[in-house]
Amino acid sequence: MRLSRVRLAVAAVFVLFALAVTWPGALLVAEPGPLVFGLPRALAWYILWILIGLAALLVLDHFESRAGDD
């Protein structure tokens, strides 16, 4: 995949991230129950997005350093 596409995709992930953790995305998990893996829905949702953010950054870094080595 071309580096510019990867950058665009990662940027899109972070825009989604911003929408998912604020209004209106966070409305999806606003209700207090039921619990997910023993955690409140909102907490599980935020942890999920941190992991998605981490994955996106790892992918980005992989492609960036490969491009840097060429």
Next chain:
Amino acid sequence: MERWHWVALIVAAYLGVTLWIGLRAGRRSSRTVTGFVAGDRDFGLLVMYFITGATVFSAFAFLGGPGWAYSRGAAVFYILAYGVLGIAPWYFIGPRVARIGRRLGYVTQAQFLTGRFPSRFLSLLVASLSVIALLPYITLQIRGAGIVIEVVTEGHVPLWAGAALAYGIVLTYVLVSGVTGVGWTNTFQGIFMLVIAWSLGLYLPHALHGGIGPMFEGILLERPELLELPGLTGSGAPWSWGGYSSAILVSAIGLTLWPHLFMKAFTARDDRILRRTVVLFPTFQLFLVPVMLIGFAGVLYLPGLEQPDFILPQLILDVQLPLLVVGLFCAGALSASMSTGDAVLHATASVAVEDGVKPFLPMDDQLQRRLIRIGVLLAGIVAYGFAVTEGMSLVLLLLTSYGVIVQLAPTVLAALFWRRATTAGALAGLVAGGLATLWFFFNPALRPWDLHEGLLGLAVHLPVLLAVSLLTAAQPRGHVDRFVAV
């Protein structure tokens, strides 16, 4: 020996190790301003990771985080949301800033900004803004350290003495070793903090409620409003979506603009290390999860606590944990406080001298180093003074400064990416945005949808920056190239 003697002993051992690491670290750096302020631009991945992580996670995260979870419920999740969002753009911006810094010899944020927008007024403005924003920050850290020591020694070591002891040590290693001392102690303290937070965060819900799931089921049954987004305000009323969402955005935008973090771009050995620091940052962010669990563990166990910030030390004492754990917790909380306090103290003094004094009074390297050291001492003494006197509305000051710090975002972005930006535009935008932020802060009723004043300040800042820049003469191409085409 009584209980608190043992605790004091463990804490003393921890402080001793920190001091030893801090003093040893200084042997590595050169006796220049770049050595003292930017560690000779030679920090590796391990130190960069912890200096970024441990600096962000302050006494607020360790004491305020559980306090928020305890009293404001789901509102605390905003802290989880903004960190990763805020650090991600730094993957591209950080290395650019670092490259420019290496080439043009910058060690502070204002040097970078006034490099692109030459103006001594801008330098002074950024320096005063930084000092005003950072002093209450240090004060809160010092107070946090004092509180922890006072509570776990059952009042035998009063706040003023505990704070003086912990920060006497911080001052010593910052004065001797500069940012290298900050870096290596933060690495030690960061590891310590992570271990303590995870062990307590998993242990307390188990000890008090039989597990994390049963704990939240209990809260869901008795206090469901606590688990509903966007949580509650400080007074217990439901928080607004506008307030919650804009708090996340403003915190994310402001994260890397705090001078003590921005300046760390100048300490990294190379771009790759800076990038890896950003990539790994979310793993540090997850450390807030156990901290929140601790706060939730207190909801049904110790209801009605008047000062929610005391929930963590209070739980520790109430649950009758083994002495070793109490001592280690105390050391962990001190780590959180000291690892932020040292970086901020160091940044405050460096910025005050480099950007507030040097542009007006040329001086040699040796004098600069001496002045920065005096600055560290002065900032420490002033902040300590505030910390031990009651009645200062520090949180208020800190909250205001957050909105103002965010105003640096358009200026930094324009310096790096917009060729047509001019000095007049940058200054006008910064002043207009800053004033608008203050105005909305003091007139909260006028804020549409309860939006954060910093965001409203940005809404004023951007058009002013654009308009004034376009109305004034463009900067020479050769000058702009040194910042934009890197």
